[in-house]
Amino acid sequence: MDANQGRLVRFWRFRVCWIACAVCFAFTASLSAEAPLEYDVKAAFLLNFAKFTAWPPTAFPAPDSPIAICILGKDPFGHALDELVQDEVVDGRKVVVRRIAQAPAAHSCQIVFTQQTGKEAATILNGLGPGVLTVGEGESFVHQGGIIAFLLESRHVRFDIDQKAATLAELKLSSKLLAVARAVQK
Numbered sequence: 497m498d499a500n501q502g503r504l505v506r507f508w509r510f511r512v513c514w515i516a517c518a519v520c521f522a523f524t525a526s527l528s529a530e531a532p533l534e535y536d537v538k539a540a541f542l543l544n545f546a547k548f549t550a551w552p553p554t555a556f557p558a559p560d561s562p563i564a565i566c567i568l569g570k571d572p573f574g575h576a577l578d579e580l581v582q583d584e585v586v587d588g589r590k591v592v593v594r595r596i597a598q599a600p601a602a603h604s605c606q607i608v609f610t611q612q613t614g615k616e617a618a619t620i621l622n623g624l625g626p627g628v629l630t631v632g633e634g635e636s637f638v639h640q641g642g643i644i645a646f647l648l649e650s651r652h653v654r655f656d657i658d659q660k661a662a663t664l665a666e667l668k669l670s671s672k673l674l675a676v677a678r679a680v681q682k
Contacts, residue, residue, distance in 0.1 A: 537653045538646055539577040545629060545644065546586050546607060548673035552666045555627025557603045562590040566605035568620065569612055571595055599623055607631060617642065626666040638681060643667070647678065654678040 546563050563586055567573065577593050584591040594600075599620050600608065608624065609631045610617060621630055621641040630642045637645035638658040643665060645656045656679045662669050674680050 534648070534653060535572045535574070536576045539573050539580050541646070541653065541655065542577065542607060542609060542631065543580055543584060543591065545631065545673070546591055548670035549607075549629055550668040550670075551606055551627055551629075555603060555606055555666075556589075560589075561603075562592045563587075563607070564592050564594050564605045565607040565609065566594045566596050566600055568596050568599070568608055568610040572611065600628075603627070613637065613640075624665075626664075628665055629662070629667055630665070644677075649678065657681070 542565055546565065551563075565577065565581065567577070581591040581593055594605065596605070602625055605628060607629045608620075610620065611633055612620065613632070613634060613636060617632060617637065618640040624630065629644065631644045631646070632642045633646045635645060635647060635656065638656050638661065641658075641661055643658055643661045645658075647654045647656060655677055657669065657674060657677045658681045659669070659674070660682060
């Protein structure tokens with residue numbers, strides 16, 4: 497295979513991956529957000545957030561470290577998130593799920609999901625440092641320093657993004673991710 501054929505193959509792989517992700521976003525966003533289904537949809541979004549986020553090299557303790565999605569506090573996902581990330585690899589890194597009871601140690605989580613709100617959430621979010629994508633629920637989450645907040649709108653799962661918080665965390669969110677957000681604060 498010559499260089500031009502290699503580029504063409506990579507182009508089509510990227511294009512197929514992008515189409516698959518766009519279909520997944522469109523499909524999961526349009527599903528009704530009923531109790532168990534709501535968190536199945538949110539689990540799919542968490543995995544897709546990993547696919548559309550670039551972390552600084554300092555976010556990982558080693559070059560072969562996994563991308564860890566950490567659930568801080570109560571776990572509303574059950575086994576849905578575990579099943580979803582099983583055998584998933586993003587940018588050459590395995591994706592794993594961890595359940596934690598308190599703020600994680602540096603470099604142990606790349607995504608932290610929490611249902612905590614108010615001062616509890618603000619305290620945790622301020623102590624995480626760079627390289628952590630914080631995801632929570634409700635419009636107030638992004639006002640407390642969180643990066644992505646899930647919202648229910650007409651029984652559909654949506655999300656808002658705080659681009660400034662992502663930049664402060666040294667994360668680069670894909671323009672494709674920003675394009676499907678309900679709102680992006682800059």
